[in-house]
Amino acid sequence: MPQENKPSSVPPKKDKQEARRDFLKQSSAVMALALAPPLVLKAAQHDEAIAAVFEKMPVNLEINGKKMQLSVEPRVTLLDLLREQLALTGTKKGCDHGQCGACTVHVNGQRINSCLTLAVMQEGKKITTIEGLSNGDQLHPVQEAFIRHDGFQCGYCTPGQIMSAVACLHEGHAGSPEQIREFMSGNICRCGAYDNIVNAIMDVKNGGQTA
Amino acid sequence: MNPFSYVRPNSLKAAIDAMARDHSARFIAGGTNLLDLMKNGVTLPEKLIDINQLPLREIRQDGNTLHIGALVLNSDLAAHELVKTQHPLLSEALLAGASQQLRNMATVGGNMMQRTRCTYFYDTSMPCNKRQPNSGCGAIGGINRMHAIFGASDNCIAVHPSDMCVALAALDATVLVAGPKGERRIPFTDFHRLPGNTPQLDNNLAKNELITAVEIPPHPFTKHICYLKVRDRASYAFALVSVAVAMDISDNVIRNIRIAMGGVAHKPWRLPDAEKALTGKAPTSDNFRLAATIATQGAKTYAHNGFKKDLAFNSIQTALLKAATA
Structure with missing residues (x-):
């Protein structure tokens, strides 16, 4: 199977560490005044970044090409941040437990379930949602193929299916209908549009000529 | 949350x-x-x-040993050239687990630390000795179709759902952990536990210890391997039964063989007696059938998982045959 070449080791970037240190300097004083639990104060001497219960912490993300400085509670998932705080409701909440794939987004180009990661864990990452896929009014080829092949019925799973399909093609996992079915298995469609979804992906893989 | x-x-x-x-x-x-x-x-x-x-994302070859950092992603590990060529059983097992989205998030250490679990463990309105020690086991008298047939106890019959861990158990990997007192090494097959009287403990990692890496020693298993996963749907489901087989065959004799199973016990389940029975023997259907008989002799089933004994018996033979003819 062809695979994207990825480095097996990703060294931490200096600029991010420095940013966190700056945050720590600012926020530890604020925290000391606001909360002053001894554990937190002691921990702050050792840890890079820290947030107490209910305390919001800053997180820097690039979302659909736009750099954002946000503030979230640690318990907020990436999915809830996108939907509730940024009104990017194209990304759907289906099961909220990583079983359905409706919440699929790209982080640094890789597809993940946004319901099973915390927003604060994505510090410094580039997030792409379904809203960031098209180029203005020009739909992404996978979006066009889904329309052409009727790759949906109710449409609720569709943003996740499309984000997953784009990544599946990019990974080189769309070599055959069988391989597409295997590598798209994390996206459930309860309307059962699977045949058309596979056809849409095959169509893009083959250069959009088979419609 | x-x-x-x-x-x-x-x-x-x-x-x-x-x-x-x-x-x-x-x-x-x-x-x-x-x-x-x-x-x-x-x-x-x-x-x-x-x-x-933490700087635990490296995959490197130390002499003939493969060193895998605990934070290496499941998808990266499955796709790594050294893993695909030298440890194909591990690559196959990884790709049989979860979905690509989850493999892009899940780490090697996290895969090992996922809870041994069942639906009663997840349902906080039901008793579960693993979640709440001494509260009872909802599964033993309940719906237990997915549950253990080997090594269970009266306290817990849940199974460990990992595929990766089944391959690592078969390949005799070693777990490297760090704690306040320094580092130690744990043989992979000793890392996870059987439930016994302490089903709340899934493994032998101390509370303040952290997995830093997994190491796979050199082995001859690059050709005759098979990871067979039998499940309720074609993809993205836990195993009812899975079988990892790695064998070294020359002159029509099995020189060395490892067999491990998933979905059947509280931990990845090695089959030492079946391995012994096949070592030095010819890779024939009769010998494979004998090995499967030996492997499933001690199976204990419950109200709804009786089929797992037959499924294991058949799956072991199928996996052995596939590996032998690979």
Whole structure:
């Protein structure tokens, strides 16, 4: 199977560490005044970044090409941040437990379930949602193929299916209908549009000529 | 989710120190099992220690040993050239597990630390000795179709759902862990536990220890391998039964063989007696049938999982045959 070449080791970037240190300097004083639990104060001497219960912490993300400085509670998932705080409701909440794939987004180009990661864990990452896929009014080829092949019925799973399909093609996992079915298995469609979804992906893989 | 505090240490020492200060804390890497458990109120840590800044993402060859950092993603490991060529059983097992989205999040250490579990463990309205020691087991007299047929106890019959761990058990991997007293090594097959009287413990990692790496020693298993996973749907489901087979055959004789199973026990289940029975023998259907008989002799089934004994008997033979003819 062809695979994207990825480095097996990703060294931490200096600029991010420095940013966190700056945050720590600012926020530890604020925290000391606001909360002053001894554990937190002691921990702050050792840890890079820290947030107490209910305390919001800053997180820097690039979302659909736009750099954002946000503030979230640690318990907020990436999915809830996108939907509730940024009104990017194209990304759907289906099961909220990583079983359905409706919440699929790209982080640094890789597809993940946004319901099973915390927003604060994505510090410094580039997030792409379904809203960031098209180029203005020009739909992404996978979006066009889904329309052409009727790759949906109710449409609720569709943003996740499309984000997953784009990544599946990019990974080189769309070599055959069988391989597409295997590598798209994390996206459930309860309307059962699977045949058309596979056809849409095959169509893009083959250069959009088979419609 | 219940609220919790969050720290993101940038060194191994800081991570271990953070855990030492607060025993209700949990380490988080990919979070694919932990956050799920937290959303269900099964696990309620007061603090999460995010270990993603730690330098544990390397895959490297140390002599003939493959060193895999604990934070290597399941998808990266499955696709790594050294794994595909030298340890194809591991690559196959990884790709049989979860979905590509989850493999892009899940780490090697996290895969090992995912809870041995069943639906009663997840359902906080039901008794479960693993979630709440001495509360009873909902599964033994309940719906137990997915449950263990080997090594269970009267306290717990849940199974460990990992595929990766089944391959690592077969390949005699070693787990490297770090704690306040320094580092230690644990043979992979001793890492996870059987339930016994302490089903709340899935493994032998101490509370303040952290997995740093897994090592796979050199082995001859690059050709005759098979990871067979039998499940309720074609993809993206836990195994009813899975079988990992790696064998070295020359002159029509099995020189060396490893067999391990998933979905049948509280931990990855090696089959030493079946391995012994096949070592030095010819790779024939008759010998494979004998090995499968030996392997399933001690199976204990419950009201709804009786089929698993037959499924295991058949799956072992199929996996052996596939590996032999690979």
